[in-house]
Amino acid sequence: MQTLLTSLQMRNADEFTIANLPIASIDLMEKAARAFVKSFSAYEFDGTKAIAIFCGKGNNGGDGLAIAHLLLNNGYGNVKVYVINFSNKQSTDFAINLQRLNESKCKIDVIDKAADLKNIRTDVVIDAILGSGLNKPLTGDYADLVKYINKLNRKVYAVDVPTGFPAEGSIPVGYNGIKAYKTICFQRPKINFFFPESAQATEIFEVVDIGLDEDFIQKQHSDFLLLQENDIRSILKPRKLFSHKGTYGHALIIAGNTNTMGAALLSSMACLHTGAGLVTACIPQSGLTALNTMLPEVMALPRDECTTIENAAKYQAIAIGPGLGVSAENDKLLESLLQSNQPLVIDADALNILGVRPDLIQQLPKNSILTPHMKEFDRIFGEHKNWWSRLQTAKEKAQALQIIIVLKNQFTFICVPEGSCYINPTGNPSMAQGGMGDVLTGVITAFIAQGYSSSEAAILACYIHGKVGDNLAMRRSVVNASSVAKEIPGEIKKLCI
Known part of the structure; x- marks a missing residue:
């Protein structure tokens, strides 16, 4: 880098x-x-x-x-x-x-x-x-x-x-x-x-x-490091002989609501295509038909009125937030997961819950990953007048809380507990469509399930997610989220050669 x-x-x-x-x-x-x-x-x-x-x-x-x-x-x-x-x-x-x-x-x-x-x-x-x-x-x-x-x-x-x-x-x-x-x-x-x-x-x-x-x-000492393709190649591990689905971990995606099942499907699809050995989607009962029809490889954990996840430790990675909705039940669900002390990938409505529950910030398990865009970040950590001050706060909070903050932008900033800020150069305006963040969450979760550290998972996911979008943008003016999710395995294959 x-x-x-x-x-x-x-x-x-x-x-x-x-x-x-x-x-x-x-x-x-x-x-x-x-x-x-x-x-x-x-x-x-x-x-x-x-x-x-x-x-x-x-x-x-x-x-x-x-x-x-x-x-x-x-x-x-x-x-x-x-x-x-x-x-x-x-x-x-x-x-x-x-x-x-x-x-x-x-x-x-x-x-x-x-x-x-x-x-x-x-x-x-x-x-x-x-x-x-x-x-x-x-x-x-x-x-x-x-x-x-x-x-x-x-x-x-x-x-x-x-x-x-x-x-x-x-x-x-x-x-x-x-x-x-x-x-x-x-x-x-x-x-x-x-x-x-x-x-x-x-x-x-x-x-x-x-x-x-x-x-x-x-x-020279610098907190700012620009990611390059060789960095990604050096982190990625090719799949080996005699490995099996258990080798690549079990990921849980807690997402979706009655009117927002698309977010759950996109996150689960991305997690599946990025290589998690097993993927379970914790979704409302109303979403089971859509899940079974679109993603038969993904298991379902019905979530109606559920405020805890039984035996959370059996999952190697847990993400919560895409399309979840803000409610008392989901508030309790997030709080119970924080108490499990297992690192989480927190996105979308789970970030919005943190924005109105500042008491939960200090309970974030170490090495959890927050994936906010600008407005979500400011809801949690306060208003900022410019991006320089916003990034300084992200770096400080990543260190103080020992978490990873993925501050989404044209060039996404990945702030890690050691104080460094990795800048991801991939991605483009053709990707400016709904669902891209849901896909990124699924990709991050899949890499954690496979045994990568939280920092490695965030770096890999941001770069590969954006790189796929760049490749697709060479052929079309608008790139949608589901097309990015489906192209991820091919990009990982190229980077592993």
Whole structure:
């Protein structure tokens, strides 16, 4: 998995690479510019388009100058650079690249104040104004400059990070930075790119390798770890000869109600297809026909007026919540399960019960897994103004309660008792349909039943669930939950090869 760094740590990685590779800082900047241009050219291959490059006087601006030089050398004949002269300071590498650009006869305008910007005509904008060290909203001329660029209504490519966007930490409610189409970032994505608020700063982002010392980066301390396919392959265990249904555990899914049996069926289907040896669905009597018709392999435990689970210890994994409904009976059922001291997978209406029964939070068995979306999380742990603070709370509660919190998002955050936060990169908007969370719950439960730890089960489930959705989204515009559940065995097979 990739260690994600703060902006300060990334600067340290720059310095370490320069000192130990060894490579001159100006040459490292040239490598970054080449990586940017390679990505940019794949999107903007028309060399006749007018390109306006806005360059501050720090190293981000130095990157922009080097990019301008390379674009000219690569056949882009209509490049113009705007040097943003709002400060007397300039970096050494900026000065070197400015001299090189002057010698190339590139068109350069120096902008001493935002009011100097008038009648700029361009097809594409490259933003290289400010780097990743900014941690406050833009003010003064910088704010006016960015406002002008955004009003151009042109496709903007940001160098490493959009100007005005903080690489980590709280994202201001009134974001007033660059609104980029694409950000091409160096070596690692910014931590804040994984929060929904980043959508106002960049539609998409791509990470390009610029040759920083990977060993140094991976050794840096960070709570944020980006999952990769090799991590999943290293955790998954192929099925062995002479194993049997008992080898892969007995999972109990407590779900569904009179009008919400679909949630129970989806969770049970996902649990079955993910490989639990035995699956029992604890459902209302009214759902038995649907269960027997759709999933004959799944056993039933009728739940009408049931407020306890007899002999809960016989199940290797228990999930509760999808489509369950909030009622006094279900309240008592959840409370009785918590007292069994057996780790649970808690989702949907079981989370809603926790939201109105804060006394139960402290009773959560160690290594239980909560799978809330944003609103469910805030009902349990209080309102949050932004995703950064929400994630800090998730990390703190996972440690304090010794549980796993799967905070669902476009990029799902998996917070574990040791303090780390794993970021899952798979999944896509085509999966934005009802039932996806029910399927995820079933997948997590199946992995626990098979003997994986709670943290491993959450990591495997989130990645594989999203990966299946990504595969399906390549063939269709909308991906439904049942299709994801059915494709999971094939994805596990591929990952085990």
